[in-house]
Amino acid sequence: xxxxxxxxxxxxxxxxxxxxxxxxxxxxxxxDDCSMTILRGHFAMMIVVDAPARLDADAxxxxxxxxxxxxxxxxxxxxxxxxxxxSPSGDAWNVAVYxxxxxxxxxxxxxxxxxxxxxxxxxSTRVIGPADRPVYAMLLDVTxxxxxxxxxxxxxxxxxxxxxxxxxxxxxxxxxxx
Amino acid sequence: xxVRPVVTLPDHRLKQPSATVGRVGAAARALxxxxxxxxxxxxxxxxxxxxxxxxxxxxxxxxxxxxxxxxSCHGEFVLFDPxxxxxxxxxxxxxxxxxVPDLTGDVARATEVVVRxxxxxxxxxxxxxxxxxARAVLHELDHxxxxxxxxxxxxxxxVFHRKVYR
Numbered sequence: 654x655x656x657x658x659x660x661x662x663x664x665x666x667x668x669x670x671x672x673x674x675x676x677x678x679x680x681x682x683x684x685d686d687c688s689m690t691i692l693r694g695h696f697a698m699m700i701v702v703d704a705p706a707r708l709d710a711d712a713x714x715x716x717x718x719x720x721x722x723x724x725x726x727x728x729x730x731x732x733x734x735x736x737x738x739x740s741p742s743g744d745a746w747n748v749a750v751y752x753x754x755x756x757x758x759x760x761x762x763x764x765x766x767x768x769x770x771x772x773x774x775x776x777s778t779r780v781i782g783p784a785d786r787p788v789y790a791m792l793l794d795v796t797x798x799x800x801x802x803x804x805x806x807x808x809x810x811x812x813x814x815x816x817x818x819x820x821x822x823x824x825x826x827x828x829x830x831x
Numbered sequence: 832x833x834v835r836p837v838v839t840l841p842d843h844r845l846k847q848p849s850a851t852v853g854r855v856g857a858a859a860r861a862l863x864x865x866x867x868x869x870x871x872x873x874x875x876x877x878x879x880x881x882x883x884x885x886x887x888x889x890x891x892x893x894x895x896x897x898x899x900x901x902x903s904c905h906g907e908f909v910l911f912d913p914x915x916x917x918x919x920x921x922x923x924x925x926x927x928x929x930x931v932p933d934l935t936g937d938v939a940r941a942t943e944v945v946v947r948x949x950x951x952x953x954x955x956x957x958x959x960x961x962x963x964x965a966r967a968v969l970h971e972l973d974h975x976x977x978x979x980x981x982x983x984x985x986x987x988x989x990v991f992h993r994k995v996y997r
Contacts, residue, residue, distance in 0.1 A: 809974075828925040828935035829900065829963070831878050831970040 655704050657684070657713060658733045663726035665696040672720035673698065681705040685813055690777075701733065741772045743796035746803060747826045748810070752819025754780055756788040762791065762821075765813055769806050771795040789819070794826065832864040834872040835884040837929045840979075842885075845930055849975045852864040852911040855953035861891065862907040863951045866892040876929060878967040880974030883930050884931065889913065892969035900963035910948030910956070913972055918965075919943045926970060928979045936984035940969045 661673060670689065677684060687700040704713060714730040721728040750762055763773060775794035782788035797803065807823045814821035838844055852859050855886035862881060870879040870892050880891040894907035902979060927935040944965040947957045960968050970980065 820971070826925060828927040829877070829898075830875055830927040830929060831967050 654735070655708070655710075656705060656733050656735050657682075657702050657704055657710055658731050659698070659700040659702060659713070659717070659728070661698045661700075661717075661721065661726045661728040662692075662695050663721075663724050665694060666724065667692050667725050669696050669720075669726070670698070673700075673717065673726075676713075676716050676720060677702055680713060682708070682713070690721070693780075697759070701720060740774060741796060743768055743772065743798050744801065745774075745826045746771075746795050746797050746823060748793040748795055748821070748823050750793075750814065750819055750821045751788060751790040752814075752817070754787040755817065758789055758817060758819060759791060760795075761813060761817060764779075765809055766793075766795060766806075769797075769809065771797050771806065832861070832868055834868045835865050837869065837873075837879075838883055838885050839930050839932055842930075844882050844885055844887055845974070846897065846977045847882070847887050847980060848977050849882055851889050851890045852949070855911055855949055855951060859888070859911060860951050862886055862888060862890055863892065863911075866909060867907065870894065873929065877963075878971045879929065880971040882974050882977075889975045891968075891974065893967045893971060895964045895967055896910055898963055902962035903960045903964045905958055905960065905964065906960070908956075909951050910958075911950075913948035913968075913975070915969075916945040916947055917943075918945075918956070918969070919935065924966065926966070928970070928980055930974075931979055931981060934981070936980050938980050938983045939944055939985055940966045940983075942966075944968060946972070969972075970972070 663669065674684065682702040682704045685701040685703055710730045710732045717728055717730065731750040748757060759778060766773060773793055775796050778791040780787050780789055803823055810821045810823055865884060866879050866881060868964055869884055870876045877895050878891060878893040881888045890909060891909045892909045895901040896906055904908050920942040921935050921939040922942050923939045925935050929932065942965050943961050945957065945959050946968050947955065950956050
């Protein structure tokens, strides 16, 4: 069963999800994981669908052209690996970074995380506050090698945050299984 | 007494309100023993409600002994027909559930709770629980009303994949 990654972005308005998923239903596709949110006023969808073997990416993209035109969406369909690639295992941590907006915050922070062996599993950023004094907020879920205290990473993050003039925190996000 | 399979989504028994016990008899005591045994079979498990072993009966077991987030700790206790007498001070924390594989979520729960129920001896018991023990009690109570943590997450983006838990 082929898997496709479908991405679509367009000015937010009611009906986008229903229109796009209607095409999936018509073509026998099954929604797997998806993430949809509003980014700077645009509704952004990232969807992984299981498709019937007879359907290829071009055909699905062509079928999606109807809702794409109706809702003015920038849309793409790409085939992806059928296997579910494993993420590196480890302990779950949250990282929060926020402060005056400036270029390169995401790059610097994630470069540090990568160098420390942290794997980013979720990241969202928002520019908030008044236009003349924008505040940049970034929230990350990361996994770190099991059993660590996070102290070394915290010290390095603090040093980087100081250099960038932003605030930064790191805390474990282990869930309690009840 | 036996370790029973833990019921997981999408089993409909998890979404059904459970029936009251009324009087603690032999069947209820056997259920309590199975709840304890099944909880003990998973070392990290701090509580289990009867619907999670397939019985839509108002009963749960909790034991937060040794948990780093616990303040009050009444050890292992089973309650039948539990009811909350008072609950204050909601705090958001991340939860997972034996019956909901793969996901965790941030849930607001009261941290100061007084709960009443019947023990395995059929005796009325009132417990004042706080912090993590309160969270565990409220989580298990929700099971008796057919509610999962997914029904209470503070926002959809506070639902997360979790490590494989066995």
